[in-house]
Amino acid sequence: MTLQADLDTLYGVVPEEFTALRTQLVTAAKKRGDSDAAKEIAHARRPTAAAWVVNNLVRTDSTARTRLTEMTSELRAAHSAMDGARIRELTTLQRRLVTDLVRAAFAAAALADPSAALRGDVTETLQAAIADPEVAARLGRLVKAEQWSGFGDFGASLADASTDTARPDLVAEPKPPRVSKAELRSAEKRHANAEAAVADGTSVLATARRRYERLLETLAVAEQAVHDAEQQLQDANNELAEADSAWAELRGESRT
Incomplete structure (x- = not known):
């Protein structure tokens, strides 16, 4: 075999078999009297x-x-x-x-x-x-x-x-393209305006949220008032029914 054929064979095996095969190929090269090939094969590094x-x-x-x-x-x-x-x-x-x-x-x-x-x-x-x-x-x-x-x-x-x-x-x-000072100032101004717009929007949102929370509180109070009024109406209806019953009994007694 030639040196190139030996190296092709050597690098064709899996890394786990590399060292053992290298030793065999070095021995074979020495036996055929090719000391230069034996040296080169011996220096061949195992691949990662x-x-x-x-x-x-x-x-x-x-x-x-x-x-x-x-x-x-x-x-x-x-x-x-x-x-x-x-x-x-x-x-x-x-x-x-x-x-x-x-x-x-x-x-x-x-x-x-x-x-x-x-x-x-x-x-x-x-x-x-x-x-x-x-x-x-x-x-x-x-x-x-x-x-x-x-x-x-x-x-x-x-x-x-x-x-x-x-x-x-x-x-x-x-x-990246070169940016002129004027373009940089314009970009900085746009950035500042955008930041201001974000701040304004944040403030408006916070105000709207507070109003919403107050409306919820008002709604809760109103719902409680409606509930109380309904209860009072029910109580009044009960009292009226009792009064009507008592009145009917009194009228019956007066006739006898």
Whole structure:
């Protein structure tokens, strides 16, 4: 076997099997008299979990490397042409691509519920592979998660691009426009007027609430007065009925 074939084999196994296989490959290289290969294999570093997930993706999905490379080429062309509309379009497509590849990577690795940290490392590594050709060249033999520094092949126009793992952008945020002193004073005045309007509205609301509470109190008093009047009327009706009964009895007695 050649050195490159040995390294491909070595980085094709799960991290748990890496060390044992490395020892075997070093021994085999020495037996065939290839001391240089034995030394290089011996110095090969075991990949982290995130690196292995990405390595495994490009080995199991023959389209992954091509899709990443094509996105790199299209972004480079758009930035060279300073085509803002195309850059924005590609930014959306790039996010979808990275999202799709992250999902495919964990499916290929049989990891149904990866941690947020692992998912973030895989996302950043794929983003770095799009932005940095050196990272892309190491795909399949990565030893650690990669992060794009912001100074890759696309030049200064990408230097301020976001590396948020939740939004893997490669397009720099536009610089905020300059604001004149007059515009600043006008904005401050509008802000002060808005604050005054809020204060006035708060005062009006408080007054309305107090009036509402007083009306509720008045209504409660009125309801109690109605209740008392109804009770008095009932009592009066009872007294009238008793008086009518007594009067009828007196009239009956007077006749006898």
